[in-house]
Amino acid sequence: MARIEIISGDITKLHVDAIVNAANASLLGGGGVDGAIHRAAGPELLTACKLLNGCVAGEAKITPGFRLPSPFVIHTVGPVWEGGTCDENKLLASCYLKSLELASAKGLRTIAFPNISTGVYGFPKPVAALIALETVRDYLANSSEIELVIFCCFDEENLSLYKSAFSELVLFEKVLTEQDITLTSDLASVIWNEHYVPIIGQAQVDYMVTNFQSPDAIRNQIQHENYKYYLLYHQSEPSGYISIKQMGEDLFLSKFYVIKKKRGTGLGKEGIKFITLQARDAGAKRITLTVNVNNINSIKAYQRLGFTNDGPVVTDIGAGYVMDDYKMSLPAL
Numbered sequence: 001m002a003r004i005e006i007i008s009g010d011i012t013k014l015h016v017d018a019i020v021n022a023a024n025a026s027l028l029g030g031g032g033v034d035g036a037i038h039r040a041a042g043p044e045l046l047t048a049c050k051l052l053n054g055c056v057a058g059e060a061k062i063t064p065g066f067r068l069p070s071p072f073v074i075h076t077v078g079p080v081w082e083g084g085t086c087d088e089n090k091l092l093a094s095c096y097l098k099s100l101e102l103a104s105a106k107g108l109r110t111i112a113f114p115n116i117s118t119g120v121y122g123f124p125k126p127v128a129a130l131i132a133l134e135t136v137r138d139y140l141a142n143s144s145e146i147e148l149v150i151f152c153c154f155d156e157e158n159l160s161l162y163k164s165a166f167s168e169l170v171l172f173e174k175v176l177t178e179q180d181i182t183l184t185s186d187l188a189s190v191i192w193n194e195h196y197v198p199i200i201g202q203a204q205v206d207y208m209v210t211n212f213q214s215p216d217a218i219r220n221q222i223q224h225e226n227y228k229y230y231l232l233y234h235q236s237e238p239s240g241y242i243s244i245k246q247m248g249e250d251l252f253l254s255k256f257y258v259i260k261k262k263r264g265t266g267l268g269k270e271g272i273k274f275i276t277l278q279a280r281d282a283g284a285k286r287i288t289l290t291v292n293v294n295n296i297n298s299i300k301a302y303q304r305l306g307f308t309n310d311g312p313v314v315t316d317i318g319a320g321y322v323m324d325d326y327k328m329s330l331p332a333l
């Protein structure tokens with residue numbers, strides 16, 4: 001799982017594969033972190049930037065780092081804050097996304113960001129911190145190239161904003177390793193026994209955990225049935241897991257479980273936001289799921305999250321067990 005670190009310091013001193021510059025559209029230098037990076041990199045950086053023909057807000061371009069300890073600089077242009085009426089949030093998120101995509105394309109593994117647009121460009125720091133952390137979090141969930149993202153804060157306000165936002169951030173880690181598969185299966189056993197025994201009885205829970213959520217079953221689903229599993233981490237603790245599969249124009253949400261003590265803490269909403277992003281990235285039109293007709297709390301929770309009840313569906317799961325469910329769906333707008 002890629003790491004996110006939040007530090008205080010001067011980004012020009014960092015030894016990472018690339019530091020990100022909060023530049024302006026000309027890419028010909030300026031004040032703030034832009035000025036610091038050009039001063040530390042030396043005049044060759046300006047010469048290299050002159051060949052780039054500028055950069056529009058939300059985009060990113062790359063040059064060598066020259067005299068900087070980091071071999072590359074990714075120049076991105078943040079939005080000037082205009083009161084939130086000119087797509088500033090989208091443009092700021094794009095700065096982080098395009099910089100990460102550029103770093104991945106270059107095979108870079110470690111990258112450091114300043115607090116883009118929160119200086120001269122006047123972007124409100126609390127909103128900017130959340131956009132930066134969530135955009136990077138969502139990208140890292142599906143990226144195996146990037147190993148470390150550092151948020152290099154230069155002022156105390158940004159440092160405390162990033163640290164408090166990060167402490168509440170839900171992280172999603174794609175299940176790829178045997179360790180993750182075992183952890184997911186262990187979580188499934190805990191959650192299914194604490195949640196489903198009152199609904200479908202111990203015998204059926206045992207049957208389902210053994211046949212559908214054992215390490216072998218999860219590995220088989222991932223390797224041979226095109227399921228994607230993600231672990232949810234909250235306050236550094238494995239707090240749940242998600243399993244999705246593209247089915248035609250739908251993204252089927254096969255599993256979405258949160259451990260009991262974390263229910264009602266907003267992880268459901270965060271999870272659906274993440275799943276909706278996966279659906280959009282996959283070009284799916286809807287997110288569909290099935291939920292046991294007697295699982296009243298989950299039915300209500302999904303309805304609160306915008307899902308509609310599309311009626312009953314009965315599934316024979318073998319060994320004489322039948323799943324009596326409702327099919328529910330949510331447009332992946």
Ligand code: APR
Pocket residue numbers: 009010011012022023024029030031032033034035036037078114115116117118119120121122152153154155158
């Ligand atoms: N290391 C890390 N962060 C720094 C450094 C540094 N050496 N110097 C400044 N910062 C921080 C600022 O404190 C701020 O939190 O970078 C963040 C971004 O502030 P700016 O550099 O002002 O960038 P931005 O708000 O995106 O405005 C961009 O400012 O410098 C000009 O040419 C630049 O026109 C562009 C505009």
